[in-house]
Amino acid sequence: MNRTSKWYWRVLQYLALAGYLLFLSFPLLWMLSTSFKKPQELVELHPSFIPRDPTLANYATAFTEQDLGRATLNSLQVAIASAVITVIIALPAAYALARFRTRVNKVATAWILLSQLFPFILLVIPMFMILKQVKLTNSLTGLTLVYVVWSLPFALWMLQGFVRNIPRELEEAAAVDGATRFQTLWRIIAPLLAPGVVAAALFSFISAWNEFFFALVLLKKPEMATLPLALAKFVGIEGISRLGPLAAGSLMATIPSLIFFAILQRRLTSGGMAGAVKG
Numbered sequence: 113m114n115r116t117s118k119w120y121w122r123v124l125q126y127l128a129l130a131g132y133l134l135f136l137s138f139p140l141l142w143m144l145s146t147s148f149k150k151p152q153e154l155v156e157l158h159p160s161f162i163p164r165d166p167t168l169a170n171y172a173t174a175f176t177e178q179d180l181g182r183a184t185l186n187s188l189q190v191a192i193a194s195a196v197i198t199v200i201i202a203l204p205a206a207y208a209l210a211r212f213r214t215r216v217n218k219v220a221t222a223w224i225l226l227s228q229l230f231p232f233i234l235l236v237i238p239m240f241m242i243l244k245q246v247k248l249t250n251s252l253t254g255l256t257l258v259y260v261v262w263s264l265p266f267a268l269w270m271l272q273g274f275v276r277n278i279p280r281e282l283e284e285a286a287a288v289d290g291a292t293r294f295q296t297l298w299r300i301i302a303p304l305l306a307p308g309v310v311a312a313a314l315f316s317f318i319s320a321w322n323e324f325f326f327a328l329v330l331l332k333k334p335e336m337a338t339l340p341l342a343l344a345k346f347v348g349i350e351g352i353s354r355l356g357p358l359a360a361g362s363l364m365a366t367i368p369s370l371i372f373f374a375i376l377q378r379r380l381t382s383g384g385m386a387g388a389v390k391g
Contacts (some may be wrong), residue, residue, distance in 0.1 A: 140363075140366070142161070143359045143362060143363055144359075144363060145161055145162065145163060146355055146356065146359035147170050147171065147356065147359040147360040147363050148163045148166040148167060148168070148170070149163045149166075149167075149170075149356055150163075150165060150167055150169070150356070151356060153165075154355050154356060169356075170356035170357045170359065170360040171360045171364075173356070173357040173360070174346075174357045174358075174360040174361035174364070177357065178342040178343075178345050178346065178357075178361070179334075179342065180339065180342055180343075180361055180364065182335060182337075183337050183338055183339045183341070183342035184339055184364075184365075184368070186252060186336060186337065186338050186339070187320075187321055187338040187339040187340075187365075187368075188368060189252055189256075190252050190255055190256050190259065190320050190338060191259075191316075191317045191318075191320040191321040192317065193256045194256050194259035194260050194263060194316050194317070194319075194320045195263075195313040195314075195316040195317040195320070196313070197256070197260045198260050198263045198264055198267050198312065198313070198316040199267070199309055199312055199313050199316070201260070201264060202264060202267035202268050202271050202312055203271060203297075203302060203305065203309065204297060205268055206267075206268050206270075206271035206272045206274075206275055207271075207275050207297055207301060209221060209268065209272055210271075210272045210275035210276050211275065221269070221272070224265040224268050224269050225265075225269060227265045228265055228266060232325045232326070233325075235262075236325065236326060236329050239258055239261070239326075240329060240330065243257070243258070243330065249330055250330065250331055250332050250333055250336060251336070252336060254330060255326065255327060255330050255331065255338075256320075258326050258330065259316070259319065259320040259323065259326070260316075262319065262323075262326075263312075263315060263316040263319050263320070266312075266315060267312035267315065267316060270308060270311060270312055270315075271305065271308050271309070271312055273308075274305050274307070274308030275301070275305065275308075278301060278304050278305075282300055282301075282304075283296050283300065283301070286299075286300050314372070314373060317369075317372055318369060321339070321365075321368070321369055322340065323338075323340065324340040324341065324344065327340060327341050328341060328344075339361075339365050340365075342361070343358060343361050343362060343365065346358040346361065
């Protein structure tokens with residue numbers, strides 16, 4: 113392939129990448145535009161992408177009318193707690209499932225994958241009954257436990273793959289130096305699993321942050337509402353005229369997820385085995 117052909121294919125690759133990024137970002141850009149539009153602009157037959165008369169009234173309405181500040185704090189509390197608890201449970205459990213090969217482990221792994229096939233509606237009733245027995249309905253603690261149960265199978269399945277990629281020689285060397293199994297897990301294996309742990313935490317956080325159905329069933333007090341519940345209240349009998357506050361609130365709801373991902377993305381993309389074995 114000559115230099116002209118290489119340049120041609122490189123240009124096509126960049127154009128395809130730009131088109132793909134534009135396709136992914138267009139909904140976010142349209143939501144940003146909608147958040148600055150007045151109600152009369154939202155009902156036009158041919159809406160414009162750029163607001164003709166930008167306003168911040170939608171943001172003020174989103175915060176004051178549905179108390180998005182409290183809802184955001186509730187969602188942050190639930191999402192962070194579920195991510196932390198999921199990782200704390202999944203890390204040693206995934207290590208045990210990956211390293212100790214028994215018939216029980218095979219059955220457990222199969223059940224972990226099978227549990228992800230169950231729909232929400234099939235799980236919410238038994239979970240509600242269990243939480244009712246321990247008096248954790250209508251509480252953020254009960255909702256956090258539900259999210260942990262929902263995220264844990266995927267985190268276990270994913271971390272098992274990371275554990276299997278770690279050479280057993282590292283554990284054998286630690287055992288020769290007198291390290292216990294617990295010390296080996298937390299001082300040697302856990303740091304090498306950083307990308308997997310970050311991916312599991314990110315999955316759990318985003319799942320809890322965006323989840324609507326369990327929160328709708330379990331939470332009844334207005335002060336306990338999470339962000340998806342608060343945003344859903346903008347969809348009512350007024351219809352399209354409420355798109356402005358809904359777009360403003362939805363845009364603000366994406367900011368914590370973006371910040372959380374930006375903080376963890378270096379760990380997510382870094383090589384877990386870098387520097388583990390020296391020649």
